[in-house]
Amino acid sequence: MGKGEQTRQLIVDRALTMAQRIGLEQVTLGVLADELDLSKSGLFAHFKSKEQLQLEVVAEAVARFTSTVILPALKAPRGLPRVQQLFEGYLRWIDSASGSSAHTGGCILMAFSYEYDDRPGPVHDAIQKAMQDWLDCIARVAKTAVDAGELAAGLDVKQFAFEFDGLLMAFHHAFKLHRNPRAEPMARKALAHLLERSTPTR
Amino acid sequence: MGKGEQTRQLIVDRALTMAQRIGLEQVTLGVLADELDLSKSGLFAHFKSKEQLQLEVVAEAVARFTSTVILPALKAPRGLPRVQQLFEGYLRWIDSASGSSAHTGGCILMAFSYEYDDRPGPVHDAIQKAMQDWLDCIARVAKTAVDAGELAAGLDVKQFAFEFDGLLMAFHHAFKLHRNPRAEPMARKALAHLLERSTPTR
DNA sequence: ACACCAAAAGCACGGTCGTGCTTTTACCTC
C-alpha cells in the first residue's frame, strides 16, 4: 500500500487520458514516461508487459463507467426513474469525459470496442464483456420498469436495450464527431419516442 | 494510365483491408510492403507521405460505401422504398465487409471516425465530412418519403436521420462486437418501430 | 530492337518501439 501503488495508479490514469485522444494502441511507453517525468524503464517496472498496462487501463475505464453511470442509476427508485437515470448518467459520462477544450473525450469504452473488435486477445475480451454487461444492465433495469407496470407488460427488454443503446450511440456520434449542439435535445426526443412506444396500452 | 496507377490501387486496397483489422494508424509501410511483396521504398515512392496514403485509404472507403449503400438506394423509387433500401444497403455493407472467417470487417468508416475523432488533421476532416454526408443523405431520402405522403407531413427528418443512424450503429455493435446472431432481426424490428412512429396519422 | 522513362529496389539515416538487465536512489521500519 506504499508509494508504488500510488504511482502505478498515476500511470494508469494518464494512460487512460492519453488513450482517449490517440487510442490505446498508440499509447507508447516512451511518451507516457515523458509525460509523467519518469524514465521508460522505471515506468515499465510496474507492469510485466505493455498488454498488462492496457488491461489495467481498460479496467480503470470500466470502473469509472460503473461509478459514473451505473451505480448512480441503481440508487434511483426501481422502474422508469432508473431507466431515466441510466440515460442521464450516460450524458453525464460523455460530458465529464469532455476536456476543457470541449468535446474531447467521449465514450472511451466505445472507442476501445472499435479499436479492438478485430484484435483477438485479453483486451478484446475485457471490452466485449464490459459492453455485454452494459447491455444486460439496461435490459435488467427495463425489466424493473415492466414489473412496476410502467412499461408495457409484453415488452421485449433485449430489444429495448438494443434501441436504447443505439440512441446513446447516435448521441455520442452527433456530440463527439459532428460537434452538433442539438445532440442532447435530439437524444432526449429519441428517448421520449422509445419510451412512448414502450408504454403500457391502457 | 500505366502500371503505376494499378499497383497504387493495389496498395490502397490492401491498406484498407489491413486498416479494417488493426486500425488505419497501425498500418505500417513495412508490413504493408511485405504483404504486397514490395520493397518499403518501392511502395513509398507512390505517395509523398504516409498521411497521403491514409487519405487515399479513407477516400477509397468512402467510395465503396457510396457504391454499396447509397447509389443502389437512389435507384429505388422515391419515398419509402428508398428508405428501406438505405437500410438494406447498410446491412449488405456490413455483411460484405465480413471476411470469410465471419464477422471481421464491419463498418470501416465507423472505425475510422472513432480512431480520428480526437486527432485533428486532414484525415479527421475527410471522415467527418463523409459521416455528415451520410446523415444528410438519410434526411434527404426521408424527405422524399414525406413529400410522397408515405411519412408523416410534420416529420423532423433530421431527428429521423439521427434515430435511423443510431439503429444502424446498434446493429453494427451487436453484429460486430457481440457476434449476436439476432442482430439483424433486432435491427429490422427497430426499423419497423421507427417507421411506424413516423407514419402519417390518418 | 533500342532508347527512354517510370517503377521498383537498395541502402542509409535518425528515431522510437518494447523489453530485459544492473545500478542507484529513496522510502519505511527498527
Add this chain to the structure above:
DNA sequence: GAGGTAAAAGCACGACCGTGCTTTTGGTGT
C-alpha cells in the same frame, strides 16, 4: 540514524518506424 527493501534510473539490445537518396530493373512507344 542505520539497514533493508522497494522504486526508479541507466543502459543496452534488436527490431521496426517514416523518409530521403541513388541505382537497377522492366515496360512502352517508335
